[in-house]
Amino acid sequence: xxxxxxxxxxxxxxxSLLDVxxxxxxxxxxxxKILLKVPKGEHQSDKKVKYYQTKKIDLKFDQKVIxxxxxxxxxxxxxxxxxxxxxxxxxxxxxxxHFFK
Numbered sequence: 001x002x003x004x005x006x007x008x009x010x011x012x013x014x015x016s017l018l019d020v021x022x023x024x025x026x027x028x029x030x031x032x033k034i035l036l037k038v039p040k041g042e043h044q045s046d047k048k049v050k051y052y053q054t055k056k057i058d059l060k061f062d063q064k065v066i067x068x069x070x071x072x073x074x075x076x077x078x079x080x081x082x083x084x085x086x087x088x089x090x091x092x093x094x095x096x097x098h099f100f101k
Contacts, residue, residue: 006041007038008020018081020052021044021049022049022051055083056081059078
């Protein structure tokens with residue numbers, strides 16, 4: 001979730017999987033077209049969007065890119081993301097609006 005937009009609407013918090021949307025290079029018109037689908041979670045049906053689940057992802061770029069971790073700004077040409085199952089305990093209301101299984 002980013003700015004109340006569900007970027008990966010099929011994601012389940014505790015399924016030990018990282019949900020990823022990968023998007024092909026877009027022109028400005030295509031960007032707006034897909035962005036307008038995001039609030040309804042319909043962007044994943046666009047042919048330019050590839051959705052998949054994985055336990056980890058390693059990214060490498062030809063040059064340093066900007067990324068954020070917990071509000072902090074970083075620059076790197078490579079980094080990895082992986083899931084550590086049950087690393088934190090979360091208390092929630094079972095009848096609430098959440099994304100647990």
